[in-house]
Amino acid sequence: MKKIGVLTSGGDAPGMNAAIRSVTRAAIFNELKVVGIQRGYQGLIEGDIQDMNRSSVGDIIHRGGTILRSARSKEFMTEKGFQKALDVLKIFGIDGLVVIGGDGSFRGAKKLSNSGFPTIGIPGTIDNDLGYTDFTIGFDTAVNTVVNAISNLRDTSSSHGRANIVEVMGRYCGDIALYAGLAGGAENIIIPEIDFNMDEICKKLISGRVRGKLHSIIIVAEGVGKPYDIAKEIQERTDIETRVTIMGHLQRGGTPTAQDRILASSLGAKSVELLLQGKKGRVVGIKDNKIVDQDIDEALLVEKNIDQEMYDLTKILSI
Numbered sequence: 001m002k003k004i005g006v007l008t009s010g011g012d013a014p015g016m017n018a019a020i021r022s023v024t025r026a027a028i029f030n031e032l033k034v035v036g037i038q039r040g041y042q043g044l045i046e047g048d049i050q051d052m053n054r055s056s057v058g059d060i061i062h063r064g065g066t067i068l069r070s071a072r073s074k075e076f077m078t079e080k081g082f083q084k085a086l087d088v089l090k091i092f093g094i095d096g097l098v099v100i101g102g103d104g105s106f107r108g109a110k111k112l113s114n115s116g117f118p119t120i121g122i123p124g125t126i127d128n129d130l131g132y133t134d135f136t137i138g139f140d141t142a143v144n145t146v147v148n149a150i151s152n153l154r155d156t157s158s159s160h161g162r163a164n165i166v167e168v169m170g171r172y173c174g175d176i177a178l179y180a181g182l183a184g185g186a187e188n189i190i191i192p193e194i195d196f197n198m199d200e201i202c203k204k205l206i207s208g209r210v211r212g213k214l215h216s217i218i219i220v221a222e223g224v225g226k227p228y229d230i231a232k233e234i235q236e237r238t239d240i241e242t243r244v245t246i247m248g249h250l251q252r253g254g255t256p257t258a259q260d261r262i263l264a265s266s267l268g269a270k271s272v273e274l275l276l277q278g279k280k281g282r283v284v285g286i287k288d289n290k291i292v293d294q295d296i297d298e299a300l301l302v303e304k305n306i307d308q309e310m311y312d313l314t315k316i317l318s319i
């Protein structure tokens, strides 16, 4: 192993830059050459590749987004595109690759490693939807962004005596909604993993109003869908004015939290260590506060479950 490449793929996440920095610096520390591949697998196919040095990754640890940019590449999923990518890796003399991205990016990494090319995956996605790791890079920052938004909404919600529905990201995974809901003191959390009961939600809103409560925050994970329909039904059934806020891409940006930077720094260095040990087809993560690595095929099969205890706690604390 003399030269490694690093790329970011799929949806961007705050902390990806800290991971790129860690991979680059750990590689240079171990006397490896490093190249940065722009725009994920698409840039790889096109040979959009530059040499990286210590200063290429200077002053980026605190920046959201990714200096390598990110992309979704349909071409890489074709046999021709995939072969092109393998050719480019050979032409540029790259011996190992670190892919920072979500489950889709990991499937691409798996394909590369199955074809014999040493590839390691780092979980970079705000959704926290990978079962093998407790946390993905970007999740903590996204949760903090939502918690700040909830605080702002509480002020205006109280002034007008309104209910607020906040839609957060996380297609099939309710983790952002759950964590931000607990930290933000939301009254109701609606996530795709657990059926919700509209009667219960309305009953809670009405009894809150009777007690003199002025605000109510209902967090809805994107995967549940139809936040405006939910708002309409609540308003019709409770007579409480209900507004909708869609967090959208605001959750993807921003300066990464210390937790995300630490996770990214640890996982980046771990990936380089694995490549130096001759390992391939593995993904890195954090389990019970320990940095771990696992076979990529096995990792992709681990089911992602919601933390039921945490969900139950939110119900107790929002009575």
Ligand code: ATP
Pocket (backbone or CB within 6 Å): 009, 010, 011, 012, 041, 071, 072, 073, 074, 076, 077, 101, 102, 103, 104, 105, 106, 107, 108, 109, 111, 124, 125, 126, 127
């Ligand atoms: P996020 O979770 O933020 O959406 P992701 O990594 O899951 O990130 P995807 O768009 O699913 O995002 O995947 C990123 C890229 O990985 C795709 O555009 C494609 O190039 C590649 N990829 C995805 N699935 C496969 C697959 N089965 N085989 C080969 N490559 C794949």
